[in-house]
Amino acid sequence: MADDKFDAIVVGAGLAGSACAYTLAKAGKNVLLVERGNTAGSKNVSGGRLYTYALELLEPDLYKRAPLQRKIVREQVMLLNERGATTIDYFNPDFGENIPQSYSVIRAVLDEWFAAEVEAQGGMVASGILVDGLIEENGKIVGILTGGEEMRADVVVAADGVNSLLGQKAGLFPDVKSHAVGVGVKETIELPDNLINARFGVTAEEGAARVAIGCTEGISGGAFLYTNKGSISLGIVFNPEQAAKQQRHIQDIFQDFKMHPAIQALIEGGTSVEYGAHLVPEIGYQGIPKQLHREGFLVVGDAAQFGINTGLIIRGMDLAIVSGLAAARAIIASPSTAEMGALYMKQLEELLLVANQRAYQNFHGIFEISRIFGGYPKLANDAMQFMFTVDGKTPTPMVKGLLRAVKKHATFGQMIADGWKAYRSL
């Protein structure tokens, strides 16, 4: 293998790496996809909701071949206090016109399928190999190092995830900073489909995506639940700096979330089959490094810090696929390695990845409004409790009761200030 030279070596068989390698192999390029896990996906943790347009961009109808779980037709937002839950529920069985808008996915399954698709297109997949360095000659990246072995290629694509060792080795960016990432924990709980359908109000093929706030003890962050076939993915993502300041451990917060009566009712009787923790890019556009390429080297997916988190939606997988496609197109179209970087940036623009990132560039400001993660969910639940309580005593006038609930959690001045901050972020 050491004597072979590839057209491209892609490091990391996540969605970014496989999308890139798939497109290159399909175009007849001699591509090697290297993965440190024993199988593609074995190291991946993800809440598991994929916006399907990205697969469609890669190849029309590819999503129909992919091992997707349930089509998401129910969007639910839960505001939690200690025991109560106020849930907003949006149902639309026709979500997405030509292609369904999103599906729940299990990454171990999806990533393995994708790597097999790369092989089916003629790409080579080498798993169980940790890439620990880059080969640089005359200012250009010309290959990778793995346990002292050299492998050479015209271009190396770093698809090695959020804490990209290769991006750092290439000198493009420093270590990941804690303010720029969230910590995510995810658990998969097996549950019979009939229980999932009944508890989430969906049919066999349909799925629900639920986000929850008010479950992180005031720390910036939130929780998610996605319905799969025969299982539920649930997890929590939050700011590690704030958690450290409050000396709170992620597993304690996650445990408390699972013990909430409204969450217990959804997962009761289930069996935990997977548990993991991972970083997730959090600050979107502002977190993307200034330079995503060098001669012979491109950075894609989480490694490039592509990610959008609106509090209601976490997007990383679709952006990983789109950026992998952008890199592959640049490699295919470039007459020489010198032009690849500029072409890659152009593709990111043309495929609207940059526009999407830019559209949410100030969104992160929302997460600085601490009351969103504590006071306001409590306020909503107190207001609900007041409105639905009937105890036969002298009734409190509606407006007075509601104002009392509001005043407990925020002053009007604070609410106006928060509203203004939210408006500016949006």
Ligand SMILES: Cc1cc2nc3c(=O)[nH]c(=O)nc-3n(C[C@H](O)[C@H](O)[C@H](O)COP(=O)(O)OP(=O)(O)OC[C@H]3O[C@@H](n4cnc5c(N)ncnc54)[C@H](O)[C@@H]3O)c2cc1C
């Ligand atoms: C808890 C949680 C929930 C999330 N929920 C969602 C969601 O619902 N929807 C969504 O769109 N996004 C979600 N995300 C984000 C999403 O998971 C990522 O954006 C996406 O996985 C990025 O894909 P990637 O291919 O760039 O990186 P990854 O999926 O991280 O893949 C990187 C691959 O590189 C391999 N690798 C790393 N280093 C090396 C090395 N040195 N040598 C060889 N191989 C290496 C890893 O093993 C891995 O397989 C979530 C993330 C977390 C943590």
